[in-house]
Amino acid sequence: xIDRKFIVGIIVFGxxxxxxxxxxxxxxxxxxxxxxxxxxxxxAIGLMTLSRTTFRQPGMQTGIGLVAGGLRLFNPFxxxxxxxxxxxxxxxxxxxxxxxxxxxxxxxxxxLTIQASLGITSAYLVYVGGYIVTQILTPVFSSAGFYIENxxxxxxxxxxxxxxxxxxxxxxxxxxxxLKKTHITMQDRLYYPVTISVSAFCWVFVIMNTILIVWL
Amino acid sequence: MGKDRILPxxxxxxxxxxxxxxxxxxxxxxxxxxxxxxxxxxTIDQLFSLTKPRSFxxxxxxxxxxxxxxxxxxxxxxxxxxxxxxxSDGYEKTVTWENMRNGLLTKNRESIFSDLPxxxxxxxxxxxxxx
Numbered sequence: 001x002i003d004r005k006f007i008v009g010i011i012v013f014g015x016x017x018x019x020x021x022x023x024x025x026x027x028x029x030x031x032x033x034x035x036x037x038x039x040x041x042x043x044a045i046g047l048m049t050l051s052r053t054t055f056r057q058p059g060m061q062t063g064i065g066l067v068a069g070g071l072r073l074f075n076p077f078x079x080x081x082x083x084x085x086x087x088x089x090x091x092x093x094x095x096x097x098x099x100x101x102x103x104x105x106x107x108x109x110x111x112l113t114i115q116a117s118l119g120i121t122s123a124y125l126v127y128v129g130g131y132i133v134t135q136i137l138t139p140v141f142s143s144a145g146f147y148i149e150n151x152x153x154x155x156x157x158x159x160x161x162x163x164x165x166x167x168x169x170x171x172x173x174x175x176x177x178x179l180k181k182t183h184i185t186m187q188d189r190l191y192y193p194v195t196i197s198v199s200a201f202c203w204v205f206v207i208m209n210t211i212l213i214v215w216l
Numbered sequence: 217m218g219k220d221r222i223l224p225x226x227x228x229x230x231x232x233x234x235x236x237x238x239x240x241x242x243x244x245x246x247x248x249x250x251x252x253x254x255x256x257x258x259t260i261d262q263l264f265s266l267t268k269p270r271s272f273x274x275x276x277x278x279x280x281x282x283x284x285x286x287x288x289x290x291x292x293x294x295x296x297x298x299x300x301x302x303x304s305d306g307y308e309k310t311v312t313w314e315n316m317r318n319g320l321l322t323k324n325r326e327s328i329f330s331d332l333p334x335x336x337x338x339x340x341x342x343x344x345x346x347x
Contacts, residue, residue, distance in 0.1 A: 163234035
């Protein structure tokens with residue numbers, strides 16, 4: 001049986017991540033800040049950690065990445081939107097694999113050291129992995145084709161660019177765990193109206209924003 | 217060793233990799249005012265004086281035609297080669313002759329292709345290698 005609450009959870013977290021990528025990410029790029037690392041280290045890792053610790057179900061972050069990447073495709077502004085969409089989808093899958101690989105769903109208590117380590121590991125591997133996947137898949141889907149030597153010579157830069165995401169992850173993950181300790185919950189009767197409204201707002205805002213940019 | 221112990225060790229290893237890569241990238245960055253095309257050095261002004269202009273998107277992007285640039289820099293049988301655009305930070309992308317026919321080089325030494333994603337915008341190009 002399909003768990004409707006789980007599906008709606010994927011949609012709302014994916015929509016929030018996609019919204020952040022399209023709107024906040026574009027603003028960060030406009031002021032020449034390293035948007036990719038900030039978006040991954042704060043929003044992607046934050047939302048995926050929150051969703052995983054709430055639902056504790058493998059596969060959820062892959063779905064969240066697909067929704068967020070799908071929304072990113074509706075906003076063809078601010079950097080390479082195809083690359084971004086591919087990277088977001090890969091990041092969701094990688095987070096899922098890391099969390100499942102370390103059996104983190106079974107842990108009942110987390111020390112600050114483990115939380116900070118998880119922040120570094122997940123943020124860095126998710127960012128670097130997403131970067132590498134997009135460097136492979138974007139040329140594959142273009143008329144130019146993929147050349148492995150283009151990727152190999154750029155590996156040191158990719159490994160270096162993940163440092164900021166890792167440092168942000170040190171703060172993001174413990175903050176999410178601290179928020180979870182406050183035990184803020186939503187009444188069941190409000191769950192669907194709130195999550196569906198938030199998701200709809202994110203999608204309508206991004207699509208309207210795209211239409212306005214094209215027309216003005 | 218339990219996974220609880222592996223995680224902090226892995227985190228430290230990753231921080232070390234990221235930090236040492238940053239140092240390597242910083243130390244290996246190159247700055248030059250010239251472009252090396254097919255083994256020859258040119259200034260951007262030289263290239264703009266010998267190559268025909270091209271623009272995209274109602275003149276939003278202006279520069280010189282990359283295909284004409286290859287012809288003017290004496291590349292023979294251009295359709296039989298691929299072209300690797302290399303940036304000062306090590307980023308590089310390889311494209312076909314067909315892509316070069318839809319590409320331009322801006323005054324800021326950035327490549328723009330009308331038929332390729334933005335990932336193929338190589339900034340601060342220092343070398344165009346003909347293969």
